Amino acid sequence: MNTEKKKLLFLCTGNSCRSQMAEGWARHLKGDLYEVYSAGVEAHGLNPIAVKVMAEAGVDISGHRSKLVTELLDKGIDYVVTVCDHAAEVCPRFPGKAKVIHHSFQDPPTLAKQAKSEEEVLNIYRKVRDEIRDFVQTLPEALE
Secondary structure, three states, rough: OOOEEEEEEEOOOOOOOOHHHHHHHHHHHOOOOOOEEEEEEOOOOOOOOHHHHHHHHOOOOOOOOOOOHHOOOOOOOOOOOOOOOHHHHHOOOOOOOOOOOOOOOOOOOHOOOOOOOOOHHHHHHHHHHHHHHHHHHHOHHHHO
């Protein structure tokens, strides 16, 4: 029996928020099934509000770092989940045998620009965090 974990990459534009939350959730909820990575077509740094709302949910992503997708091309990725439309457009095919799935989530930093209070900002991030958790809970079915 092959017990090697499948390699799963969450890909976003800047690898600062959505893909980082997805990596955190997948490690937390599906770490027994997948070796999990996240990356971006650019590297914007780790979003501190994403770190905060994930910590509220019991998932520590504070040790993550923003990575470029080119850093992971040699990992033998099995599945790529693009979590934003820009990444899906820029990276429609991934080298090797990877199956690419697109599941877009709204961008918390963009949505938060209209927020009138810190609590409203946090609630925007929490909503997206929970949507990402709900998606990750559907794995592996969502990848097929």
